[in-house]
Amino acid sequence: MNLRAADEADIPALLAFWKLAAEDTNRVDDDTAAVAALIRRDPEALVLAVDGDEIVGSLIAGFDGWRCHLYRFAVHPDRRRQGIGKLLLDAAEARFRSFGGRRADAMVLDDNTLAHHAWSASGYRAQPEWRRWVKGL
Template sequence: MRLRPATPDDVPALLAFWKTAAEDTNRVGDDAAAVTALIARDPEALLLAVEGDEIVGSLIAGFDGWRCHLYRFAVHPDRRRRGIGKVLLEAAEQRFHDFGGRRADAMVLDDNTLAHHAWTAGGYAAQPQWRRWVKDL
């Protein structure tokens, strides 16, 4: 397994991977244009774990100049509990560290206990005093 940034050529396989591996409850849907635009805007943000040509993990480490946001944390169901998620998180945190980021955050569903295990193991904790406020554009 190795890590590398996603390229535009990865987009179709990545969208298929997310259908299998990612959490999709109550989200704005992913599409090729949006993922391609992310890669164009920040070519190092979308981290992939790959085995040969196969995508087995993903994590978006988005830095907007102010905050460090983590999105699309996913590992293929057949490859979980092998440390791939941990390696992705460590790479994302190194990227944030290199930018001078001071705190990373992630949006995690309250009932996604599988994710809670992994985030907790990575040192993340819920901040119950905050709620996410959104508006569709």
């Protein structure tokens, strides 16, 4: 198992992986164009954990010049609790530090207790005073 940046050839397998492994509540649908746009804009942002040809984990470590955002944190259901999530978070945080990032954040559903365990284990804490405000474009 190793970590590497995704490239456009990974997109079909990645979309299938997210259907199997990722949290999908109330999201804008992921599609090929959206993932390709991310890879073109920031080729190192989308980190994959791969075992041979198989994607077993993913995390987007997005730095927009101001904030450090984490998205699409997912590990294959058969590969959880093996430290892959922690490895992905460590890699993302190292990337953010290299840009001088000072704080990483993630959107986490209140009832996603599985995710709460993993985020907490890596030192993340909820900020209950905030709500996300959104508008579709």
